[in-house]
Amino acid sequence: MTSQTPITPTADQIRRAPKVLLHDHLDGGLRPGTIIDIARETGYTQLPETEPDKLGGWFREAADSGSLERYLETFAHTCAVMQTRDALVRVAAECAEDLAEDGVVYAEVRYAPEQHLEAGLSLEEVVEAVNEGFRQGERTARAAGRRIRVGALLTAMRHAARALEIAELANRYRDHGVAGFDIAGAEAGYPPTRHLDAFEYLKRENNHFTIHAGEGFGLPSIWQALQWCGADRLGHGVRIIDDIKVEDDGTVQLGRLAAYVRDKRIPLELCPTSNLQTGAAASYAEHPIGLLRRLHFRATVNTDNRLMSGTSMSREFELLTETFGYTLDDLQWFTVNAMKSAFIPFDERLAMINDVIKPGYAELKSEWLFRQTATTSESAPEGD
Ligand SMILES: O=c1[nH]cnc2c1ncn2[C@@H]1O[C@H](CO)[C@@H](O)[C@H]1O
Ligand SMILES: [Zn+2]
Numbered sequence: 001m002t003s004q005t006p007i008t009p010t011a012d013q014i015r016r017a018p019k020v021l022l023h024d025h026l027d028g029g030l031r032p033g034t035i036i037d038i039a040r041e042t043g044y045t046q047l048p049e050t051e052p053d054k055l056g057g058w059f060r061e062a063a064d065s066g067s068l069e070r071y072l073e074t075f076a077h078t079c080a081v082m083q084t085r086d087a088l089v090r091v092a093a094e095c096a097e098d099l100a101e102d103g104v105v106y107a108e109v110r111y112a113p114e115q116h117l118e119a120g121l122s123l124e125e126v127v128e129a130v131n132e133g134f135r136q137g138e139r140t141a142r143a144a145g146r147r148i149r150v151g152a153l154l155t156a157m158r159h160a161a162r163a164l165e166i167a168e169l170a171n172r173y174r175d176h177g178v179a180g181f182d183i184a185g186a187e188a189g190y191p192p193t194r195h196l197d198a199f200e201y202l203k204r205e206n207n208h209f210t211i212h213a214g215e216g217f218g219l220p221s222i223w224q225a226l227q228w229c230g231a232d233r234l235g236h237g238v239r240i241i242d243d244i245k246v247e248d249d250g251t252v253q254l255g256r257l258a259a260y261v262r263d264k265r266i267p268l269e270l271c272p273t274s275n276l277q278t279g280a281a282a283s284y285a286e287h288p289i290g291l292l293r294r295l296h297f298r299a300t301v302n303t304d305n306r307l308m309s310g311t312s313m314s315r316e317f318e319l320l321t322e323t324f325g326y327t328l329d330d331l332q333w334f335t336v337n338a339m340k341s342a343f344i345p346f347d348e349r350l351a352m353i354n355d356v357i358k359p360g361y362a363e364l365k366s367e368w369l370f371r372q373t374a375t376t377s378e379s380a381p382e383g384d
Pocket of ligand 1: 028068110111115184186212274
């Protein structure tokens, strides 16, 4: 192989690569300019900044506290401007457009309907407004030559007591834009088992759910989410690393829980930048994703909150590529892992993998061949 072989994908290739996003919060991904517009329209006067760049900067800094609880305080402002039908349609449409623009082909985007009732919308009206926005965004993306499919996950807040009601809502809209259920919010002090009734209901209904676990709190939270609640996926799950021991000679010992997570192919919705902000990881280089990928956990890469982290799927992939030297094959591996773990039917996941993801990466992987030919012919001596 020559030095011209682009082993490391370029930023442009990463952006064009088909990407799959399983963990992204609708209320964590608004455009700063949209927040300002809606605040003006609806009379919300509590925004800390009124100029888009400054507001974006404020969110990133405020979320950079090292504590999940403080990180979550910033959502008061985004939720405040997501209380009307028009606002929800707009935010959801822009979310789908922004993801498509970034090369995301399939996304499950979550939000907590119970946080959008302040101006009198019902839970059903919230879900229908967001669904309409996603459909609108998909159409706009298509008109711009980009294909994306977006499903919703309905989140219940773990400190509240509406999980069963939200689980029922997720079930009612199951074939109408909602792919599954989640619980989120502060983790310490709010174990997932508080909401067992909701999870048991969903299991009886053969529905799907993920649980934020192993982010702000460690192994007991992961263990409960899997073995008591029956989660299909782990939101973050990054602290499974606490059950993995790397010996001085480099050999690795998995504890029982880590072995279960790996052997049962439990998807980990890892969100590197978010973890740095909440203190769940110290640096990109020390982020457990490096080891989890090497050990063949079902690891996926996600954004969590694009606004609070100033990130995108492409940016997360770029950061990982810079840190761990990942190639297009690694990025494809994360993407296929994510698609395998989506909450849509098996045949659709398979078609996405075989007809969209693999051809997309194959095309990108072939580019170096042509670039090298161009360089070779330019530098070939005349008459050779
Ligand atoms: O990383 C996270 N961990 C736990 N909860 C979160 C995280 N990001 C966002 N939310 C919470 O989920 C709600 C619904 O989208 C948000 O309002 C926020 O409170
Ligand atoms: Zn999250």
